[in-house]
Amino acid sequence: MSDYLDRYGRSKSICHRLPAQLKLWLTLVVVFVAVLVPIQYWPLHGMLVCTIFIGFSLARIPLAYVLRRLAIFLPMMLVLSVSMPLSQGFATGWEIMFSILAGSSISLLAGLWLVNVMPFQQLLATLRRLWIPDVLIALLAFMYRYIFVLWDELDKMRVARRARTYGKAGLWFRWKVSAQLIGMLLIRAMSRAERVHGAMCARGWDGRIRTLE
Amino acid sequence: MHIQDGLLSTEVCVATGALSLAAVGYSLHKLKASIADRIFPLTGMMAALIFAGQMVNFPLPFVPVSGHLVGGVMAAVLLGPWGGCVALTLVLLVQRFLFADGGLLTLGANVLHMAVIGSIGGYAVYSWTLRFVGSGTRGRLAAVGIASWLTVMASAALFCLEFRLSHSVQQFEFGRIFALMVSFHALIGIGEALISVAVINFIWQQRPDLFERPTTAAGPVARLGGALTAGLVVALAVGAFAAPFASSLPDGLEAVAERTGFDDAAISAWSAFDDYDAIPLGDWDGLSVSLAGVGGTLSVFLIAVIAGRALRQRSSPAEAHRE
Numbered sequence: 001m002s003d004y005l006d007r008y009g010r011s012k013s014i015c016h017r018l019p020a021q022l023k024l025w026l027t028l029v030v031v032f033v034a035v036l037v038p039i040q041y042w043p044l045h046g047m048l049v050c051t052i053f054i055g056f057s058l059a060r061i062p063l064a065y066v067l068r069r070l071a072i073f074l075p076m077m078l079v080l081s082v083s084m085p086l087s088q089g090f091a092t093g094w095e096i097m098f099s100i101l102a103g104s105s106i107s108l109l110a111g112l113w114l115v116n117v118m119p120f121q122q123l124l125a126t127l128r129r130l131w132i133p134d135v136l137i138a139l140l141a142f143m144y145r146y147i148f149v150l151w152d153e154l155d156k157m158r159v160a161r162r163a164r165t166y167g168k169a170g171l172w173f174r175w176k177v178s179a180q181l182i183g184m185l186l187i188r189a190m191s192r193a194e195r196v197h198g199a200m201c202a203r204g205w206d207g208r209i210r211t212l213e
Numbered sequence: 214m215h216i217q218d219g220l221l222s223t224e225v226c227v228a229t230g231a232l233s234l235a236a237v238g239y240s241l242h243k244l245k246a247s248i249a250d251r252i253f254p255l256t257g258m259m260a261a262l263i264f265a266g267q268m269v270n271f272p273l274p275f276v277p278v279s280g281h282l283v284g285g286v287m288a289a290v291l292l293g294p295w296g297g298c299v300a301l302t303l304v305l306l307v308q309r310f311l312f313a314d315g316g317l318l319t320l321g322a323n324v325l326h327m328a329v330i331g332s333i334g335g336y337a338v339y340s341w342t343l344r345f346v347g348s349g350t351r352g353r354l355a356a357v358g359i360a361s362w363l364t365v366m367a368s369a370a371l372f373c374l375e376f377r378l379s380h381s382v383q384q385f386e387f388g389r390i391f392a393l394m395v396s397f398h399a400l401i402g403i404g405e406a407l408i409s410v411a412v413i414n415f416i417w418q419q420r421p422d423l424f425e426r427p428t429t430a431a432g433p434v435a436r437l438g439g440a441l442t443a444g445l446v447v448a449l450a451v452g453a454f455a456a457p458f459a460s461s462l463p464d465g466l467e468a469v470a471e472r473t474g475f476d477d478a479a480i481s482a483w484s485a486f487d488d489y490d491a492i493p494l495g496d497w498d499g500l501s502v503s504l505a506g507v508g509g510t511l512s513v514f515l516i517a518v519i520a521g522r523a524l525r526q527r528s529s530p531a532e533a534h535r536e
Contacts, residue, residue, distance in 0.1 A: 183416050192258065193255045
């Protein structure tokens with residue numbers, strides 16, 4: 001689970017060697033084109049998808065990983081987009097449905113490619129050179145550092161829950177336990193934040209963000 | 214809940230983006246003022262927690278899908294409005310870039326709905342409600358529930374408005390989509406209120422000290438902004454209920470659109486189908502309007518019941534350690 005988001009960010013390939021800024025702009029251009037060009041020009045969208053998949057194979061990202069991410073994402077999008085023709089009448093509804101599906105799928109694939117061809121820290125460093133404020137970048141880096149810690153903790157607590165919930169529990173009970181799961185995780189996270197703050201103070205934290213660049 | 218690319222027109226995306234940029238910028242400015250304090254690790258940790266907490270599923274009755282926490286009000290109650298807004302923005306950014314959840318152009322709209330309305334609006338409603346119900350256990354839980362439900366409703370109402378401005382007048386029946394969204398989100402709002410109340414109740418039992426000093430409470434600005442935002446959120450939610458019943462509203466909006474020339478600006482990608490009439494689906498309007506009414510009444514009732522149950526649950530704190 002812990003490397004699920006950007007599993008191939010640290011591997012090596014032609015794509016990983018490209019300059020980070022170039023990759024960021026390429027992705028942004030692809031997403032903007034996919035979203036802004038009307039779906040009537042659908043061959044363009046098809047070409048974009050092909051290009052992205054070529055990018056995946058150049059970066060040596062396994063197809064299975066990409067498809068698995070797509071499989072989690074698509075059903076939700078299908079439900080949402082199918083509700084368009086159902087609620088809005090069919091002719092306009094289909095148009096909107098396909099334009100949402102194409103736009104969001106290409107935007108997912110392009111984003112997936114971007115986070116898998118460079119380490120997240122490098123992406124943050126690139127963003128810092130654009131127009132994103134330092135505090136936000138530093139907070140993002142902090143968050144990225146602890147997401148996986150909290151996920152692992154959550155996994156342990158889930159195992160504990162499974163071990164103790166025998167058979168089918170009632171709906172109200174499961175809600176209560178889930179809420180307590182989040183609450184417990186939050187309490188632990190807050191104590192951890194306070195400990196981390198103590199450690200930061202011990203190392204001279206005065207509110208200024210310093211990086212190694 | 215996330216708005217995907219393709220739903221809103223570019224103009225609306227730019228407008229919502231500018232609004233949320235201003236709000237998040239101001240929140241960051243507020244955060245910077247006290248950054249040497251523990252607010253920095255707390256905000257980052259809260260963002261990571263909400264991201265992880267959204268993996269916890271809450272099963273729904275009768276349907277094979279499950280819901281999850283949004284967390285705007287929860288973050289605001291523990292971090293204060295500005296810290297909460299920044300934390301939720303971080304969550305949305307990571308969801309956008311690592312999960313591809315929500316669109317890129319619509320990121321501004323998503324931030325506006327979940328971070329700005331969710332945290333700043335949510336905190337305003339929360340602190341406003343606390344004045345009337347007192348800050349005991351009962352009052353706090355009620356305030357959290359009301360704030361969660363209202364922010365979800367306000368976001369839904371705002372989305373309808375944005376959707377309406379994104380598409381030309383002939384294409385959609387505004388009332389229909391409004392009723393659909395509002396009745397649907399009345400139920401989602403109950404879910405969010407229930408989860409938030411349950412989580413806050415648990416934390417309140419275990420660590421009441423976490424509530425003592427919201428880390429970015431902002432003095433007179435918060436109070437003034439609080440009253441303003443509370444009014445806005447309440448008005449939006451009331452509008453969401455009144456709109457399906459007041460059939461004159463779409464006409465009023467159309468008049469506004471024509472007068473301001475927004476009609477021309479809102480030409481969207483699929484304008485080739487402008488002159489095609491949408492197929493009427495029978496008596497949909499009446500059904501959705503009554504659904505909205507039923508949903509609203511039901512949700513207020515349920516919140517009351519849940520608040521009562523949560524209070525009773527408090528009498529057995531030993532159970533809390535079982536997980």
